[in-house]
Amino acid sequence: MKLLDSAFAFSETALALRGQRMEVLSRNIANSDTPNFKAQDVDFKSVLNDAQGVTSMRATQGGHINRSQTASDANLVYTIPFNSSVDGNTVELSVEQAKYGRAAAQYQATLRFIEGDISGIRKALRGD
Amino acid sequence: MSMSNIFGIAGSAMNAQLTRMNASASNMANSSTVAGSEAEAYKAKRPVFEALLSEYQTNSKFPAVGGVKIAEMAQDDSPNNSLYDPGHPNADENGMVFMSNVNEVVEMVDMLAAARSYQNNVEVVNTAKQLMMKTLEITKA
Numbered sequence: 130m131k132l133l134d135s136a137f138a139f140s141e142t143a144l145a146l147r148g149q150r151m152e153v154l155s156r157n158i159a160n161s162d163t164p165n166f167k168a169q170d171v172d173f174k175s176v177l178n179d180a181q182g183v184t185s186m187r188a189t190q191g192g193h194i195n196r197s198q199t200a201s202d203a204n205l206v207y208t209i210p211f212n213s214s215v216d217g218n219t220v221e222l223s224v225e226q227a228k229y230g231r232a233a234a235q236y237q238a239t240l241r242f243i244e245g246d247i248s249g250i251r252k253a254l255r256g257d
Numbered sequence: 258m259s260m261s262n263i264f265g266i267a268g269s270a271m272n273a274q275l276t277r278m279n280a281s282a283s284n285m286a287n288s289s290t291v292a293g294s295e296a297e298a299y300k301a302k303r304p305v306f307e308a309l310l311s312e313y314q315t316n317s318k319f320p321a322v323g324g325v326k327i328a329e330m331a332q333d334d335s336p337n338n339s340l341y342d343p344g345h346p347n348a349d350e351n352g353m354v355f356m357s358n359v360n361e362v363v364e365m366v367d368m369l370a371a372a373r374s375y376q377n378n379v380e381v382v383n384t385a386k387q388l389m390m391k392t393l394e395i396t397k398a
Contacts, residue, residue, distance in 0.1 A: 144392075148260040151388075155263040155381045156323035159270030162277075162374055163306040163325050222377065233384045240391055247395065 136250065140243045146176060147236040153205065154229045157220050165217040168208045168225065176204045260392075262322065263385040267378040269309060269324030274375040276327050277304045281368040288359040291340070293347040299357035301333035301364075333358055 150171040160166040210219040280302045292298040307328035335358045343352030 145259070151385065152259040152262050152266070152323070155266050155385070158377055158381055159266045159323070160306070160308050160325050161377070162274075162370075163308050166308045226377065226380075229381065229384065233388060236388050237391065240388075240395060244395055 133250070136246060137243065140239055140246060142180065144236070144239045144243065146171070146173075147232060147239050151229065151232045151236060154225055154232055157225045158222065158229065161218070161220045161222045161225070163218060166220060167218075168210070168220045169205045170208050170228070172204050172206045179204065260385060260389055264382060266322075266324040267381045267385075269326060270378045271375055273304070273306055273325045273327055274371045274378070277371040278368055278375075280304050280330065281364045281371065284357075284359045284364050285361060287357050288361055288364075290357050291342075291345065291347055291354040293349050293354065295337050295339070295355050298337040298355035299359070300337070301335075301357070301359045303331045303333055305329050305331050 153169055153171055157168045157170075160168075208219065210221055211224070212221070213219070284301045287299045290299045305328045306325050309322060309324045309326050337358045338356040339353045340356060341352055342348055342354050345354045348354050
């Protein structure tokens with residue numbers, strides 16, 4: 130099903146990345162009281178570069194192993210807090226909550242795009 | 258699947274915050290305990306949080322990677338108040354009894370902070386759950 134695979138590939142990768150970012154942010158919220166914990170975030174630009182093969186290796190021959198298209202530890206960056214805290218924790222809870230809410234909305238938006246793709250294909254199949 | 262890891266992460270955080278609340282409750286309950294010597298007197302318990310990163314990072318199948326755990330229950334080393342009460346059965350030879358070193362105001366504030374953090378993680382779980390349900394309904398489009 131090469132056709133269907135390529136129809137959904139873009140949104141599918143995007144959805145996986147959105148989910149991953151939510152995981153990273155939930156990690157920050159979970160550790161909001163942990164001393165010396167450093168808040169992290171996904172660097173969207175570096176993931177995009179990797180996906181486009183700008184900075185990463187590409188599988189061009191049969192024996193090559195394709196690296197996964199979603200974010201790895203290399204795509205995580207440490208966030209710089211607005212205010213430092215005494216215990217070395219760089220999580221700012223309200224900032225993280227805002228980010229988490231935004232990430233949830235972006236996830237939902239990506240879902241809508243996939244739903245649109247599906248209903249488009251279904252319409253084409255039905256022929257009405 | 259990274260979305261399902263959120264449940265493990267937030268769950269570990271809720272667990273840690275509950276332990277913190279338990280420690281506060283225990284401290285409050287023992288705030289008026291007295292003992293015959295400073296060594297025996299009740300010391301406030303403080304949980305020490307630690308991120309579940311270093312030891313489990315290699316084992317990525319663990320569902321709560323990046324979560325939080327209680328590294329140890331530390332003791333508050335601030336000095337215990339002593340009280341002159343020669344009639345007390347626990348009093349030492351000088352007639353002194355030693356109170357616990359629990360500060361109720363500190364414990365109340367700590368309990369509020371723990372409750373707030375717990376609620377935050379509940380919200381995280383709720384949002385992730387709703388999004389997963391929506392993802393399941395994608396075929397109905």
